[in-house]
Structures are given as C-alpha cells and as structure tokens.
Amino acid sequence: MSSTRPDAAAVPxxxxxxxxxxxxxxxxxxxxAVSFTVAPGSVxxxxxxNGAGKSxxxxxxxxxxxxxxxxxxxxxxxLTRLAPHRIAALGVARTFQNIVTTEGTVADNLMLGRHVLTRAGFAASALRLPGAVREQREHLARVREIAELTGLAEHFDAPVTSLSYGDRKRVEFARALCLEPRVLLLDEPVAGMNAAERARTAExxxxxxxxxxxxxxxVEHDMGLVMRLADEVTVLDFGRRIARGTPDEVRRDPEVLRAYLGTELSGKDVA
Structure with a gap:
C-alpha cells in the first residue's frame, strides 16, 4: 500500500x-561523550x-x-536536533518503560500508530471521501497483520483494559511497529512481566x-533476555561507556562486573 514502507524487509x-x-x-x-553504532538489522x-544514562x-x-x-x-x-515527530517520520519508533495506551480496543490503539503515515486530511476523513476511506481500509488491514505478527490477533477487537499486563505491553510494542520503523527503540519491554510473558515477548x-x-x-534490566537477544551490547555507567562488544565479551569484562550493583559479579550472574 502507498502509506507503508513495503520494501522495508527487502532493503536493510x-x-x-x-x-x-x-x-x-x-x-x-x-x-x-557516548558513542556506539547499531548495525543494520541487529539487536x-x-x-x-540504575542512573547509568540509559533513559x-x-x-x-x-x-x-x-x-x-x-x-x-x-x-x-x-537526527541530532530534530523534533520527535520528524524523527518518527524518518523511521525511528519508540516504546516507553510505562504502559502508554488509550481507552478503546487494541485496533484503536494500533491505528494511532499509523498517524505519521496518514495522507488524508481531517476534512477528507470526516467527510469519508473515497480516497480517505480507501486509505483507512488499507491502514486497518496492515494493523491486522501487525497484530497477527505480535500475537495480538485474538484480542484485536477487545478493550485494552481487559488485557493482561503482558498483553498491554505488547500492544505498545505493536503500536510502535505500526509506524513501519526502520529502527525500533524498546525501553524495558519486559519490565514487570512474569517468566512466561518475558519468554513470549523475547520470541x-x-x-x-x-x-x-x-x-x-x-534497554532492559533482564540480563538473561539481553544476553539471549542482543548481537552487540553497549554498557554505560555514570553516563560513560565502559564496555562494548558481543554478549559473551561484555559478560566477562571486569569493568562491567564491578559496575553492576557495585559488587564483584560473576559472569554467570550477568548472564
């Protein structure tokens, strides 16, 4: 459809x-003076x-x-001095530590994620002009695909308030995907979840x-999830980068072990 980025998966x-x-x-x-590079298609x-500068x-x-x-x-x-909506339009989407959902159904919340991609003006939408109706239908079809991809299809027409905590966190994740991002920023996506919800979200x-x-x-405090998902890790402490590398390299770095909770953690603990 014209309002998505159909070549997103084909082009890194x-x-x-x-x-x-x-x-x-x-x-x-x-x-x-923090520096790091996110390779295309990587986690x-x-x-x-806490207080390291991640947020x-x-x-x-x-x-x-x-x-x-x-x-x-x-x-x-x-992107350095661009407003958030301009950064979003360039393909950077973000979730937040706290759940940010509105009243209404899962579908309603996911459709909010399409606002940057909507071309029809307010008047055209309000008057239900043919072009606006067609665009709305295309957006809804894409939103259904994303709900399916994120395991929310069965809840598509359900009120968000009726969902479990883990599913509501996943609604926020899915809404960010509805922007068709090239880069997705996940801020503590499994915070507050039980073990089953964490495993499902990682998947x-x-x-x-x-x-x-x-x-x-x-950004995530669950080090087990980080070590399983990440291709590369940047470690901050008091605003400085103290380590970077693969999960295996980072979990063995003496500076990282000293920084965590101010104690000498073992590589097994960080894993």
Missing part, C-alpha cells in the same frame, strides 16, 4: 551512529546500573532530549526483527 535499514554524545542537566553530566542492547540515551535518540554536543545519524539523516522481538528486517535498540 541504515546504520544508526551515535557519536560523542554529551548531555548535561544543571551541571550534572548524564551522558559523557543492540544498551545496559547499565537519557533513548531520549536523545527519539528527540525528547537535545545533547550539548555530539551527533546522532540514521544513514545520511542527522516476538526476535521474530519481528527477522521478518521485518529492522534494527532494534534495547
């Missing part, structure tokens, strides 16, 4: 490059203890926070990455 997403990003709040340095985890990093990537210095580029596009994230060919940047 561009490289997401974070270069020397520094963020300060009232004299406090939240990020200190890249950003981890670290600030995500806020920079999604345009909610502007750095004092440094840059963020998605391929040839400079969905892996399946979405493989089938849609997008890049995933993941």
């Amino acid at each position: 997403p561009p490289v997401l490059a974070v270069r020397e990003v520094t963020v300060r709040f009232a004299g406090l340095t939240a990020l200190d 890249h985890a950003v981890i670290g203890p 600030t990093c995500f806020n920079v990537l999604s345009g909610l926070c502007r750095p004092a210095s440094g840059s963020v580029r998605l391929g040839d596009d400079d 969905v994230v892996r399946d979405v990455r493989d089938r849609l060919g997008l890049s995933v940047v993941l």
Whole structure:
C-alpha cells in the first residue's frame, strides 16, 4: 500500500551512529561523550546500573532530549536536533518503560500508530471521501497483520483494559511497529512481566526483527533476555561507556562486573 514502507524487509535499514554524545542537566553530566553504532538489522542492547544514562540515551535518540554536543545519524539523516515527530517520520519508533495506551480496543490503539503515515486530511476523513476511506481500509488491514505478527490477533477487537499486563505491553510494542520503523527503540519491554510473558515477548522481538528486517535498540534490566537477544551490547555507567562488544565479551569484562550493583559479579550472574 502507498502509506507503508513495503520494501522495508527487502532493503536493510541504515546504520544508526551515535557519536560523542554529551548531555548535561544543571551541571550534572548524564551522558559523557557516548558513542556506539547499531548495525543494520541487529539487536543492540544498551545496559547499565540504575542512573547509568540509559533513559537519557533513548531520549536523545527519539528527540525528547537535545545533547550539548555530539551527533546522532540514521544513514545520511542527522537526527541530532530534530523534533520527535520528524524523527518518527524518518523511521525511528519508540516504546516507553510505562504502559502508554488509550481507552478503546487494541485496533484503536494500533491505528494511532499509523498517524505519521496518514495522507488524508481531517476534512477528507470526516467527510469519508473515497480516497480517505480507501486509505483507512488499507491502514486497518496492515494493523491486522501487525497484530497477527505480535500475537495480538485474538484480542484485536477487545478493550485494552481487559488485557493482561503482558498483553498491554505488547500492544505498545505493536503500536510502535505500526509506524513501519526502520529502527525500533524498546525501553524495558519486559519490565514487570512474569517468566512466561518475558519468554513470549523475547520470541516476538526476535521474530519481528527477522521478518521485518529492522534494527532494534534495547534497554532492559533482564540480563538473561539481553544476553539471549542482543548481537552487540553497549554498557554505560555514570553516563560513560565502559564496555562494548558481543554478549559473551561484555559478560566477562571486569569493568562491567564491578559496575553492576557495585559488587564483584560473576559472569554467570550477568548472564
């Protein structure tokens, strides 16, 4: 359909490059010259203890926070000082730590994710002009596909308030996918879930990455999930990058072991 990115799976997403990003709040340095690169089609985890700068990093990537210095580029596009809606239009979608859903059905919530892709104006939609009706029908069909992909098909017409916690978190994940992103930012996607919900969500994230060919940047405290899903890991501590590499490399890094909870953790504990 004209309002999606039909070649998203066929064409790899561009490289997401974070270069020397520094963020300060009232004299406090939240990020200190942080750099990392997200390879096309990879799952890249950003981890670290509480207060390490992970949320600030995500806020920079999604345009909610502007750095004092440094840059963020998605391929040839400079995202550093763009507004959130412009970053979203370039193909960067984000979920949040806390569930952000509206009243209504799963379908209603997922359709909200299509707003950046909607071409028909308010008047055309309100008057139900043929072009607007056709576009709405196409969006709804795509939303059904994404609900199927994320395991929400059986709940498509159900009120969001009737769903379990894990399913409501998955609604937010699916709504981000409805933007047809090239890069998906997942902020603690399994926080508060039980073991079965965490396993299901990890499976969905892996399946979405493989089938849609997008890049995933993941912030998550569940180290078991991070080590299973991530292709590469960046570790922050007090706003500085202290390690990067594959999960196996990071889990054995002495700086990482010292940083977590301020104790000498074993590689088994971090795994």
